[in-house]
Amino acid sequence: MSTSPSMPNDSISTFDQFIDLCSRSNDFVTANLNINSSCTFIAHYLKTLVDQSHLEQLIHSLQNPHDAHEIKSLDQLKQYNPFEGSFVTNDLDKIESSVFGGFLLIQEEHKSDAFLLIPITGKQGLRTDNDTDVEFSVVGPKIGFIEDIDTNVHLVRMQLRTPRLIVRELTVGTISKTKVVMMYLDGIANPDNVSMMEARIREIEFDIILDTTQLDELITDNHNTPFPLFTTSERRDRVVFALISGQIAVSTDGSPYFITGPSTLFDFFLSPEDYYLPWVLGSFFRVIRITGVVFSLFASALYVALLTHHYEVIPKELLGRLIYSRQNVPFPPVLEALVLEATVEFLREAGARLPSRIGQTLGIVGGVILGQAAVDAALTSNILIIVVSLSALTSFVTPIYKMSNAIRFIRFPMIILAAMWGLFGIAVGLSFLLLHLSRLESLGSPYTVPFFPLRAKDLNDRFIRAPFSLTSNRPGYLRPPFLKRYETPKKQRKKSKIDEEGYV
Amino acid sequence: MKLMNDKYSVSPGNVFYLMYISLVGIGIMNFQQKMILPNGSENDGWISIIIAALLILLLTKMMYVVLARQDIKKASLVHINLRYFGRFFGLMINWIFILYFILGGFVWFQTYIQVIQLWLFPNVNVWPLSLLIISLIYYAVSGGFQSITAICFWGTLLLYTFILPQLYYITPYIRPSNLLPMFNHNLSQYFFTTREFSHEFISCIILLAVYPFVQNPKKSQKWAFIAIGASALIYLIYFFMSYMYFSLGELKITLWPTLSFIAMIELPVLQRMEYFIVAVFLLKILAAISIGIWASCHSAKLMHSIRPSRFLLVILLIFFVCFIFREPSSTAILQDFYSHTGEILVYLYVPLIFIISLIGKNSGKTEAKGNT
Incomplete structure (x- = not known):
């Protein structure tokens, strides 16, 4: 039994061997269970896995004088115990997984051909508060999932x-x-x-x-x-x-x-x-989010590309400001940008691993002091600090943390490409990104749908949050057998006030 | 009946992007040059654009008729040639097409790098650039037909979202009177311009190779026509813009009129927009090269069961070697050679197979009847 390749083979072939193996741990308990005079049961369990109150409840119910003398076999014990999901087996594999899943193992004394397993699993130590810590929202329910x-x-x-x-x-x-x-x-x-x-x-x-x-x-x-x-x-x-x-x-x-x-x-x-805000606002926030991500992807790379290769793209008024801000900086733009972007990543990584109270201090030290000092020491330019912190900020606007990680990662190859080949490098990065996205599949269906392959009917709820009157169908790219989500009320022609007003 | 898994084919609407990408090439940046005197019809060039578009429309219709008259499993360039010209000549013609597609890809590739050298980096070492583009081509083509269609889609989208809005900034500077007087050229000049301009459209023959990968291919005809219309419109817009922006005298010395007038745009934070256009045009060029190479890989597979992934590597290796050892003057020669081969293939080959298919048995119909 238990021939899982990831563990040394214990080669348990008998029940006694199993009990011997388990007894090596001190939390494995073996106890006699005397219900009535006629027969004695032996119970085995891991006291750290079972719920003590469940165990007490079980023993208490079995000692009910009315039932007690009727229990003579495991099958009867199975009938009289108050817990759902108990079963009789002699499959050692099953016994092992159940005992280590918090089941109570019961055998008749001197008999080892059948065993009763009763689930009395304890659930102590699990978090019960289910706030949405990571995906917070201002409006709407704050119910999240927990570890159970x-x-x-x-x-x-x-x-x-x-x-x-x-x-x-x-x-x-x-x-x-x-x-x-x-x-x-x-x-x-x-x-x-x-x-x-x-x-x-x-x-x-x-x-x-x-x-x-x-x-x-x-x-x-x-x-x-x-x-x-x-x-x-x-x-x-x-x-x-x-x-x-x-x-x-x-x-x-x-x-x-x-x-x-x-x-x-x-x-x-x-x-x-x-979906909890009026659709106009919902759409506005969504557009903000998407432009934020685009900005985050290209802002630092553009800065590097323009300052390294194509300063003539910048109008002379702006160029003046840039030169002023960079005149004392001894590094090439790419080094400047990479170091600053890395700093933001260090801050994020350190902040993510620290308790929230220290995290705040870190934010002030890292963000405010470090940034200001870097500019004063002429290690970076003011404008780059603005660009980098803005693009760091905008990378966090995606509601799903995993996506914002991906976006922050992609910025680095972009910056390097921009440093080497300027705008052409960015175009290479963009082409690769679009190709890569178009080649991706999620569960066999294309990742960039409904843009490519283009599905005009599903576009309404992508860039903007369409009003509920337009989203009565499920997205077609998921190929649902039943398309309709809800009936939309029939449109009644709304008359404008100027047509209606007048004497009654 | 389904011929192909949906995983590999695309819906009829996608023919629009595929055709559009093939029709609007890098020529959009300097086609105005070809319409200059002594042989060109200059400010009357728009007539030639319309005529060329109508001609291509006619040829595309012919291609659709030919394809519709084939057994639906054998409606592709390779099978058509094998059917109508016999095994030996069929194979030969197919290889001509394969080489033609590869040559087309190489011509665009070379021209694009030349544009980058001219406009972005005069002193750049070009072989790393070419290697970058080649690896992108590999990534695109190895993803199969769907990834090619995807890159065509993004290429089309970018062309519209990036380039068209910029024309808005040009409008204050245009002088419509530059187009006058109208119709002041002789017929031979019109003919010459039409012939020169139609070289922009010769990649439309790619349709023959793409056709079997379209679901309900007969429905795609509409989209192919719309694509021809859209590309003719784009060319017309750029024609009028450049001819109204520059005087004839200026145009004669402006090698890249489209880029030159875009260079005039100034936004509060950016100017010299042609830098962006040249860079973003990579996506379009990538798409155009990829379709051609995909078509040749796939044709080679159909004829000799060559593994496309291997053939692709061979093609890209040839690309790289040819590019490294090219002569500076070869760009124009190759371009000319490509245009003239294309002329023969499009204007002679397509009507030829059209006539042959009309004489021959209509296999498409019997197949359809057999199904119902």
Whole structure:
């Protein structure tokens, strides 16, 4: 048994060997369970995995004098115990995974041909506050997921009250045996996508799944890309929205994140908040976000390209300011930009690993003092500080952290290309980026849809957040079997006031 | 019945980008030059643009008729030649086409690098540049037909979003009276200009190779026509802009009229916009070269089962070697050679197979009937 390739082979062939192996740990408890005089049971369990109050409840209910003398075998014990999901088996593999999953193992004294397993798993130590720390929004619910998969499924089910919400449980990981949950709406998610996702999860060969994002990389279509191919989210509203659009959501036990797919590039620029604001404002914020990302990608590279190769592109009034600001700087623009961009990355990386209180101090030291001092010491120019901090700022406008990482990464090759070949270098970078994006696929469907392949009908909810009267259909690129999301009220011709006014 | 997995083919609308990219080449930057006297029709060149566009429209229609009359599984350049010219001559013609596509790619490649040298970096070492472009071509073509269509799409989009709005800044400086007097040239001049200008359009023959990769290919005819219209419109716009912006005398000494008048634009934060145009044009050139190379790789695969990925590497190696050892004067010679071969292929070959196909059996129809 237990021939997982990732562990030395223990070659357990008998139950006694198994008990011997387990007894090496001090938290493994073996106790006699005397219910009545006629038969004695022996219970084994890991006291660190089971819930003490559940155990007490179990013993208490079995000592009920009315039932007690009726229990003579494991099967009867199974009937009388109050916990759902107990079973009798003699499969050592199953016994091992259950005991280490927090089950109580019961055998009859002197008998080792059948064993009863009762789930009394403890869930202590899990976080219970489920604020959306990472994907914060000002308007709208602040319900996020936590590290317990059952709670997460419960949270999603509370909003999708339909039997069509299918929850599939799979097990991944040779050691961790992590429960992976795949959710989709039957009849709305494309069946091909569902079977592809399930097949990919089943094919995973890995030892321990620590987080859903790990799963993301294991089932991704392309391993060699900085772009996330599945949307990662800790927000309930986002996952529910993805499900209702026809995507599939996957999460693993022990992770507060869901991945949803098939995703497209533009999914990463949508925020649930867009839908809680009037569509005009929602669209405005979305446009801000997208222009922010474009700015972030090209601003520093353009600065380097123009100052290194094509200063004649800058009008003379602006050029004057630039020369003034750079006159004492002894470095070429590329070095200046790379060092500053790296500094921003150092700040971000240090800030991300520090407790929030120290993080604030770091922000002041790094951002304000360091920047000011760098300019005073004539190591960088004022204008570059503006450009770099703006592009750092704008790289964080994407609602999904993984995407902002990708964008910040791409800036570095861009700057280097710009330093070597100026605007032509940027064009090379841009061409490569567009080609790369067009070649990417998420769960087999193209990443840049609905732009390429162009689907005019799905464009309404991409650059702008269309009003609800226009989004009554699900996006067609997900190929949902059932396209209609809701009925839009029939348009009544609105008469303008000037036509209506007058005496009654 | 489905001939090809959706993963490899594209929807009919994409023919627009493919055709558009093939029709609007780097010539858009200096086609005005070819219309100058002594043989050109100068300010009446717009007539030639319209005539050339109509001619290409007619030829495209012919190509569609020919393709529609083929067995749907064999509606491609390679199979058509094998069918109508026999195995030996068919193979020969196919190889001519393969070399022609490669030559076209090389001509654009060379011309574009020349433009970069002229406008962006007069003293740059060009071989790293060529290596960069070649690796981009490899990345584009190795992604298959869909990635080629994607790059065509982005190329078309950029051309419109970057270049067209800039004309707005030119309008205050144009003088419509430069176009007058109209119709003051003789017929031979019109003929010469039309012939010269139609060289811009000769890559339309790529349609024959692309056709089998389009879902519902018969529906794509509309898009091909729209693409011809759109590219004729672009050329007309640039023709009028440059002829109204420059006087005839200025045009004679302006080698790159399109870039020269774009150079006049000044925005508050940027000027010399032609730098951006030349750089961004990379995307367009990349797309045009990639289609040609893809077509030759695919044709080679159909004829001799050569693995396209290997053939692609060979082509790119040839590109690089030819580029390194090129003579400065060879650009113009190659360009001329390419144009004249293209003339024969488009204006003689297409009507020829059109007539042959009309005489021959209509396999397209029987196939369709067999299905229903």
